[in-house]
Amino acid sequence: MNIEQQVKDTFTYLHNHAEISWEETETTQYIASILEKNGCRVTTFHDQTGVIGDFGRFHANLPIVAVRADIDALWQEVNGQFQANHSCGHDAHMSIVLGLLWKINQSPELKDKVALRFIFQPAEEKGSGALSIVDKGMIDEVDYLFGVHLRPQQETKMGHATPVIVHGAAKMYNAVIKGHDAHGARPHLNINAIEVGAQIVNLLSKIHLDPRIPHSVKMTNFQAGGKSTNIIPGNASFSLDMRAQTNAIMEELDAKVLHIFETMKNLYDVEIDITNTDGIVAAETSDEAIAIMEAAINHVLGTENTDAPLETPGGDDFHFYTIKKPNLKATMLGLGCDLTPGLHHPQMMFNKDALMNGVHILYEAVKQVYKF
Structure with missing residues (x-):
């Protein structure tokens, strides 16, 4: 043959x-x-x-x-x-x-x-x-x-x-927002995990790095709440996907993302824990x-x-x-x-x-x- x-x-x-x-x-x-x-x-x-x-x-x-x-x-x-x-x-x-x-x-x-x-x-x-x-x-x-x-x-x-x-380089985070649930009639008793997630998405869109080097970050998964619509969820899980054409830009992007997590934790007094990290280098x-x-x-x-x-x-x-x-x-x-x-x-x-x-x-x- x-x-x-x-x-x-x-x-x-x-x-x-x-x-x-x-x-x-x-x-x-x-x-x-x-x-x-x-x-x-x-x-x-x-x-x-x-x-x-x-x-x-x-x-x-x-x-x-x-x-x-x-x-x-x-x-x-x-x-x-x-x-x-x-x-x-x-x-x-x-x-x-x-x-x-x-x-x-x-x-x-x-x-x-x-x-x-x-x-x-x-x-x-x-x-x-x-x-x-x-x-x-x-x-x-x-x-x-x-x-x-x-x-x-x-x-x-x-x-x-x-x-x-x-x-290019890629990095993926799986993370959780940890809080507690509250009754839909009492939104002052907890922090809505969905709103925290929305704020993270909004802040991710405000990251600006060298425009000559391709890069992106986006939320690719978000899960919160259950079958009961009168419960404000305090817990959620989400995933992020980051891309950058160079390792140096990926380091900058990663630092910005982690800073956003810290900001949200301090602003809302919730826990945001990274449960898994994957990635590859450029x-x-x-x-x-x-x-x-x-x-x-x-x-x-x-x-x-x-x-x-x-x-x-x-x-x-x-x-x-x-x-x-x-x-x-x-x-x-x-x-x-x-x-x-x-x-x-x-x-x-x-x-x-x-x-x-x-x-x-x-x-x-x-x-x-x-x-x-």
């Missing part, structure tokens, strides 16, 4: 066996088996999903190149039924990275002259998988790191690719890694199909790797594939012929590092 058919068959299998974040048990086992059969030294973890495959000569003073694919799916409603669903393209990313392994295995010029680490990372959708791989020490020795992500049709066309995706880019990926795209698709760096408000926990190891030379390939209607849409579709474009580009990027 040729590599293209292997890649497409692998994609079909992974698409039909999607697993959500931190539950990618069968996916881990499936990939580990492929890695072992193709000459990799395999590392799995007793306390989490995900798998690492080391290929080549790791003690020959060669630069170590890591290639990362995310392995988790989303939990969403598809045709009226909730299920694990690969609507973010992670099934494609895994297939492309495995295709790279197969291509290198068939290439005598590279097979015995590289030190490659294949990182199949869990829980990207939770924003915590990359940090778990860092904590396991899996990038301590790595010099270069390449990722890949399918791009929507509006960003990058089929047959095109961009050498870097400049993701991209910290490497000129050297971008140049390598750009040369690889030029070789495979031609200079006319090599797009400029792609700036997007979306996020990816891939960038925790460079935050935790600042000297790591990393970039993420943005692959055009006629993806519609959009990422995270339950009916997301793309042109499967783009899978091999990804394989060939990553292969050329590896060659660029080792100067073949």
